[in-house]
Amino acid sequence: MRKKISTVTRPDPAYAASLRQGFVEDPRREEAVRAAIPLEQSGAKVAMAERVQGTEQSAPPVVESEASLESGPEIATPSADQRPRTRRLPATRKVDIRVNALERQEEALIDCGVDPAHVIRAALRRAVKKWQLDPHFVAPSEEIRTRITEWRARTSLAVDAGAVTALLRAHDPLGVLSKWTLIRGQVEPRVWAEIDAILIELGHE
Amino acid sequence: MASLLRITTLAESPPPMPNDNLVVIAAMARKGGSGKTTLSRALISAAVAANRRVLLIDTDSTGVLVAWHRRANDAAFGSPLLRSATVESVRGVDRKIEQVYEADSADFIFIDTAGVGAEWSDGIAVLADHIVTPVMLSTSDLDVGAQTADWFEKLRSRVDDPASLPRHHVVLNMVDPKTTRADAALIEAAIARFPVIETVMLRRNAYKEMDEKGLLHAIALQKQTDPNPLMRPHVRHVVEALEEATDILNNILAG
Numbered sequence: 001m002r003k004k005i006s007t008v009t010r011p012d013p014a015y016a017a018s019l020r021q022g023f024v025e026d027p028r029r030e031e032a033v034r035a036a037i038p039l040e041q042s043g044a045k046v047a048m049a050e051r052v053q054g055t056e057q058s059a060p061p062v063v064e065s066e067a068s069l070e071s072g073p074e075i076a077t078p079s080a081d082q083r084p085r086t087r088r089l090p091a092t093r094k095v096d097i098r099v100n101a102l103e104r105q106e107e108a109l110i111d112c113g114v115d116p117a118h119v120i121r122a123a124l125r126r127a128v129k130k131w132q133l134d135p136h137f138v139a140p141s142e143e144i145r146t147r148i149t150e151w152r153a154r155t156s157l158a159v160d161a162g163a164v165t166a167l168l169r170a171h172d173p174l175g176v177l178s179k180w181t182l183i184r185g186q187v188e189p190r191v192w193a194e195i196d197a198i199l200i201e202l203g204h205e
Numbered sequence: 206m207a208s209l210l211r212i213t214t215l216a217e218s219p220p221p222m223p224n225d226n227l228v229v230i231a232a233m234a235r236k237g238g239s240g241k242t243t244l245s246r247a248l249i250s251a252a253v254a255a256n257r258r259v260l261l262i263d264t265d266s267t268g269v270l271v272a273w274h275r276r277a278n279d280a281a282f283g284s285p286l287l288r289s290a291t292v293e294s295v296r297g298v299d300r301k302i303e304q305v306y307e308a309d310s311a312d313f314i315f316i317d318t319a320g321v322g323a324e325w326s327d328g329i330a331v332l333a334d335h336i337v338t339p340v341m342l343s344t345s346d347l348d349v350g351a352q353t354a355d356w357f358e359k360l361r362s363r364v365d366d367p368a369s370l371p372r373h374h375v376v377l378n379m380v381d382p383k384t385t386r387a388d389a390a391l392i393e394a395a396i397a398r399f400p401v402i403e404t405v406m407l408r409r410n411a412y413k414e415m416d417e418k419g420l421l422h423a424i425a426l427q428k429q430t431d432p433n434p435l436m437r438p439h440v441r442h443v444v445e446a447l448e449e450a451t452d453i454l455n456n457i458l459a460g
Binding site: 004 | 238267299319320321324326327332334345349356359366367
């Protein structure tokens with residue numbers, strides 16, 4: 001006889017489906033607030049920021065943002081907040097990131113004739129220009145980073161909220177990790193590759 | 206004549222008896238990235254190395270374990286003793302276990318699950334003989350591990366027959382071979398909180414190789430017969446990992 005299979009008589013009141021709902025809803029709410037507030041003050045800037053971070057397809061038309069700027073006082077009214085335009089904005093979350101070069105790139109960066117910090121920043125810009133966050137987690141690389149902290153590029157990226165939510169759900173259900181931890185495995189290798197490419201362009205492999 | 210004898214034997218052979226010794230082990234944790242799949246691979250390697258027939262059931266939507274099995278077979282690091290199946294529902298898992306039990310087609314079933322707590326966790330838990338939860342050595346990971354332990358304890362009060370629930374085991378994994386005082390303190394904390402298995406799973410390159418290639422004993426055999434004599438001593442690391450995994454599996458079965 002196979003072992004007796006118990007019958008579950010009542011559901012788990014604390015099972016994580018309730019957590020999931022929280023994670024799905026909260027980023028949207030946060031995003032809606034984030035998108036709505038700047039629209040009142042500097043709508044055009046927000047639209048640009050979203051597009052620069054690789055979401056051209058679904059970004060609102062620039063004309064609309066410009067019109068919003070021109071009619072600033074009207075946009076600040078509560079009725080404008082309720083317009084569907086915030087929904088048309090791509091749902092994104094802002095993630096603070098810190099990137100640095102690899103230890104093996106140190107020498108070439110010092111010898112390349114350009115401020116290494118500038119090279120790293122340029123590499124970061126190139127790396128994320130057409131990049132989209134993948135909802136599948138990539139473990140951070142174990143390659144050794146340089147210890148020269150002055151070179152470190154710090155910025156924030158607007159990434160797809162849905163992908164972040166999927167990553168959170170799968171890898172950080174309690175929300176204890178930084179968002180950067182969840183995405184660095186995808187971003188860092190691209191930046192390092194771009195640093196290598198820039199060094200080649202500058203004639204220092 | 207020989208073939209005739211074989212046919213006669215086959216024709217007269219009775220239907221298989223159900224396998225009452227079938228063991229179902231489910232890797233479960235309320236967190237992704239805790240090492241469930243790595244632990245599953247290691248335990249599967251240990252069972253196959255001991256000449257046991259194994260079915261792995263992948264319920265994780267990413268299908269990582271089934272992909273690993275396919276990769277292992279393609280690279281000749283698999284085994285005819287190991288089969289795999291992707292199942293998408295608790296009912297499907299139940300049916301699969303029943304089929305294996307009735308047909309006596311495996312000695313072990315390993316179920317790999319997604320790293321979230323969900324309603325289906327209860328359903329999988331009641332089907333298994335053992336639940337194994339990998340926990341990494343950090344305060345946050347211990348806290349999440351405690352949630353899994355807590356869920357399982359509370360499950361006892363939510364089933365009609367708590368005695369038939371599986372045993373729960375916690376395996377400390379990715380433990381640094383050079384244990385620091387902080388690690389030692391965390392291990393003590395883990396022992397105080399969970400049903401921790403004596404053998405810990407160390408952070409080993411052999412497990413990375415297992416992920417890349419396939420079963421540990423197949424990797425060991427390949428290294429042992431490597432045409433390059435300089436590569437042969439490397440077999441030691443893989444054998445150590447296999448011994449560790451076998452210890453863990455024996456602890457689970459004995460617990």
